[in-house]
Amino acid sequence: MTKRAALTRLSLAAFAIALHAPTISRAQTLPERYRATTDRIIAAALSDSAAYNRVALLTDKFGHRLSGSTSLEHALDWIIAEMTRDGLQNVRGEPVMVPRWVRGEESATMVRPRPMKLHMLGLGGSIGTPEGGITASVLVVTSFDDLADKADQARGKIVLFDAPFTNYGATVQYRSRGAIEAAKVGAVAALIRSVASNSMQNPHTGAMRYDSTVTQIPAAALSVEDAAMLHRMYDRGDPVVVNLRMEAKTWPDARSRNVIAELVGSEKPEEIVVLGGHIDSWDVGQGAMDDAGGSVAAWEAVRLLKQLGLRPRRTLRVVLWTNEENGLRGANAYRDAHAAEMSNHVLAMESDGGVFAPKGFSFDGSSEALPAVAAIASLLQPLGANEVAPGGAGADVGPLTALGVPGLGLQVDGTRYFWYHHSEADTMDKLDPREVAQCVAAMAVMAYVIADMPETLPRRAPR
Amino acid sequence: MTKRAALTRLSLAAFAIALHAPTISRAQTLPERYRATTDRIIAAALSDSAAYNRVALLTDKFGHRLSGSTSLEHALDWIIAEMTRDGLQNVRGEPVMVPRWVRGEESATMVRPRPMKLHMLGLGGSIGTPEGGITASVLVVTSFDDLADKADQARGKIVLFDAPFTNYGATVQYRSRGAIEAAKVGAVAALIRSVASNSMQNPHTGAMRYDSTVTQIPAAALSVEDAAMLHRMYDRGDPVVVNLRMEAKTWPDARSRNVIAELVGSEKPEEIVVLGGHIDSWDVGQGAMDDAGGSVAAWEAVRLLKQLGLRPRRTLRVVLWTNEENGLRGANAYRDAHAAEMSNHVLAMESDGGVFAPKGFSFDGSSEALPAVAAIASLLQPLGANEVAPGGAGADVGPLTALGVPGLGLQVDGTRYFWYHHSEADTMDKLDPREVAQCVAAMAVMAYVIADMPETLPRRAPR
Structure with missing residues (x-):
């Protein structure tokens, strides 16, 4: 309510x-x-x-x-x-x-600072990645405003929206249009912190959308835990690199x-x-x-x-x-x-x-x-x-x-x-x-x- | 406390x-x-x-x-x-x-009544399964007493201990010695409901042990959710068959x-x-x-x-x-x-x-x-x-x-x-x-x- x-x-x-x-x-x-x-x-x-x-x-x-x-x-x-x-x-x-x-096989693997399989779920409607996936540095942002501030750093990156859950209506926007906003500034994929008010490493999927005027990029949710971890690493200045693989396809x-x-x-x-x-x-x-x-x-x-x-x-x-x-x-x-x-x-x-x-x-x-x-x-x-x-x-x-x-x-x-x-x-x-x-x-x-x-x-x- | x-x-x-x-x-x-x-x-x-x-x-x-x-x-x-x-x-x-x-690769897959990958973690110290795994019917019990009552049905089965969490000391016994008690009555593997007071499909591992007088069988934890699901199916009389694969090995x-x-x-x-x-x-x-x-x-x-x-x-x-x-x-x-x-x-x-x-x-x-x-x-x-x-x-x-x-x-x-x-x-x-x-x-x-x-x-x- x-x-x-x-x-x-x-x-x-x-x-x-x-x-x-x-x-x-x-x-x-x-x-x-x-x-x-x-x-x-x-x-x-x-x-x-x-x-x-x-x-x-x-x-x-x-x-x-x-x-x-x-x-x-x-x-x-x-x-x-x-x-x-x-x-x-x-x-x-x-x-x-x-x-x-159809989701197909999918994975998100942290490549740097150390190898680790992340807990992820592709977002519904997302396109897949090329075979072998997309490997790129991660730019962590906490909001669309934060992305705007960091727009000049986004090109070629995977943008992670690590927006804390406030209420569904407010937080779900990163799931819905994160891929659009990230693509606008040149990102190659979008990740979001799962839209969830509590977590035990269970990522949450849900619908996302594209805009016909903007390049389509793959989008997936990480568990709250993994998003927080990448965010901590990013804040420490550690280089964070992720490989995202998704077979997702709309038939x-x-x-x-x-x-x-x-x-x-x-x-x-x-x-x-x-x-x-x-x-x-x-x-x-x-x-x-x-x-x-x-x-x-x-x-x-x-x-x-x-x-x-x-x-x-x-x-x-x-x-x-x-x-x-x-x-x-x-x-x-x-x-x-x-x-x-x-x-x-x-x-x-x-x-x-x-x-x-x-x-x-x-x-x-x-x-x-x-x-x-x-x-x-x-x-x-x-x-x-x-x-x-x-x-x-x-x-x-x-x-x-x-x-x-x-x-x-x-x-x-x-x-x-x-x-x-x-x-x-x-x-x-x-x-x-x-x-x-x-x-x-x-x-x-x-x-x-x-x-x-x-x-x-x-x-x-x-x- | x-x-x-x-x-x-x-x-x-x-x-x-x-x-x-x-x-x-x-x-x-x-x-x-x-x-x-x-x-x-x-x-x-x-x-x-x-x-x-x-x-x-x-x-x-x-x-x-x-x-x-x-x-x-x-x-x-x-x-x-x-x-x-x-x-x-x-x-x-x-x-x-x-x-x-070393855990190695592992999986538990429900074969009947319908195919589904279960959320599992092998228990620490467990032996592995033969390559290809162990496929057997599941016998669901809620306690060691319940297992004793159903002892004549256990031979060749995978025994699932679906014991509700009360406190750690009481509930952890199914993790510690479930494989021993199941093997004593002829089971080929032991599964337990994770020892956990809440769950979001996260299985919980932990130490298990064997007894030198009893055959060693593999043991794994299912998520609370999956254990409950198998239990409901079992109670309905549905045949429940699981394939358990574990590469676990002690070096x-x-x-x-x-x-x-x-x-x-x-x-x-x-x-x-x-x-x-x-x-x-x-x-x-x-x-x-x-x-x-x-x-x-x-x-x-x-x-x-x-x-x-x-x-x-x-x-x-x-x-x-x-x-x-x-x-x-x-x-x-x-x-x-x-x-x-x-x-x-x-x-x-x-x-x-x-x-x-x-x-x-x-x-x-x-x-x-x-x-x-x-x-x-x-x-x-x-x-x-x-x-x-x-x-x-x-x-x-x-x-x-x-x-x-x-x-x-x-x-x-x-x-x-x-x-x-x-x-x-x-x-x-x-x-x-x-x-x-x-x-x-x-x-x-x-x-x-x-x-x-x-x-x-x-x-x-x-x-």
Whole structure:
């Protein structure tokens, strides 16, 4: 959750005071009307470890799931079969062409001051190096400003951005555009300190990009430890030379799918509440918290409602988007394929911040809708998941919220998220069965009430 | 610190009450006699980052330092030169023959239910596998009792001990004798869950042993994550097959050295206060906290006293022991080489628990000496390092305390010690310059007062 979101977070108490102009008739009465049902949903979600077990089975069975990989497509086949077995409706894969970036073999080896294999991961989308790699002196900088100051030293060098982690948004820029800025001043490759808030020598990958006006150079992340070591050596005046080898290559686009399953509404089946996560991951670890957990939480929320015989008035639609990590092709394809029914989308909800203890939701929509959302969130007080704050709802629902669809993003305890994110350490053991069940409960309650309440949330004008 | 130690920990207040039979005349007056001097020592230690910088320089320059490696011997050469440059006296390396175990190439690959390279480290002292490795089904057990229950299933299998970390002493037994117990029931190799209290896919090595009456089988540690994954698969009834390849081999013993440097006493130069750490490490990470940090803290403590012109009555002797990790040959060689002067050893102090924020000392010696030690430790109250409790003083001083030499072990905040210990993540960035300086101060104060006070600590009878 961002600092700004935290400052504007609304507790139910604040909501009660703020509710001077309810835009949904009797929004205040939503909790009392739905509490018995939602308490039942919560109790059922917390009664077993079904969701955790399903995330574990999925991630153990298929491992990580990068766009264009067979493991992703096999996972999608399995999910479609399981959703069908669950008795969900209209289960299908909707075609999406996705980028196919393949890492191949890669290494970063310190050549001077002494030989040592570094802990590295190429960044997603990077080009490879020539065979034999690139061997060059390392110029260490701590920011783009620092690079500008040292621009005359950068030609022919490998630039290492050793920028300390502050927050993801601020620090990720070195991953996103480090290669562009380094190439502009003549560098032959870019390295970054992994974007991570803690480290045990696990490098973190993630998407990078090029600019059509600037030479493409290879880019990779070092572990926090190795970046710090090179930085210390550089500060001592030791000559630091690194050999970077990467076979990374982008192949022609591959076929993938957004997976969709529904619980069709009892009264207004054409009106749709979307809830989901992204089913692709980076090609390391298990992609358990990013984002098998969010995908399964949404899926399990709807399966649970079905199991409880709770069919809301509107249709609940689980969407497991493909290719969030390196393209957002799934999210855009969903928007395009469903353009005709976009005005009937009453909510788009995503979980993509890990399935740790849920705290509440960020809301991307009309401020007039906020009191009703906060009122519904108050039903999650037993889980401590009743905080609602304005903010982004998730990358995959972004194309929908841009069109005015109200968006919700599940917010969880993010203490350790950037310890594991995009690294080998994003694995099942980091998740807790009860916390995963709480995430299922939070999504199920939000989705159910918004799909069942008499009115819909007021929409915001398209961006 | 052990639970038992914590329960018997003496604060100065408790000491004041307990002091019914002082065995050193005016032990109570030690603090007032030395406070001005020790405050000066503490202030000087905390005035810069000299110790941290020296640990960083050592570990960056030479990396890890396994017994029998050239990196260890090059580090020793450099340390001897630096100690000489510091103006310390009688700087020398004392010869020690050490085991030479070489890891070589190694891998553990899951073959079924799906191919995946596991995160592994062979255990120190293990034999290798035949070329091509050992491929076998995995039997998962959680304890030696569990292995006994499943003994009839173990023949021809790779046994994985997936024992959760409780405390080091309890959990390390699977690393130490897992291969023995697995071989007894016919297993062809042993794997363990890394002995670690947290993990980001960093496997942890460490010493294992064989029993001359049991077949030797290869043994390796998996990351906590991979052990948990194999365990989940095993519990589901999935057939789990692993290929283990290890080139590990023990070569003939190699030459190494204990490094010694002194500040010769002004009045009783023949009486000796030993302080040190072990300079060898495992062959991963930088061996920064285990135990370059402890080695440098002891060294810097004496250098600092010299710099301050504080020459105590007795001799201060820095000993950097070699081969603590896989043999303790340095500790035993020191005892044997100095047998003639053992009765003149008035204290043996070690730091081998990391150089995090110091809490105090464990004391291995006569209970009659404890009040005086606690009185001196009270001088460390400004650092919060004044706790003293009975307990082991360290592996390297063990051969000395067994002979009755009073022993002290620096105790520090151990919260994260077993996150990094014996893994690639034992690196400089985990240390804090101020905390390292505090460790230097704690060792310097203890060593100085015990080397300078009129009487010596009463000895315990040899074990």
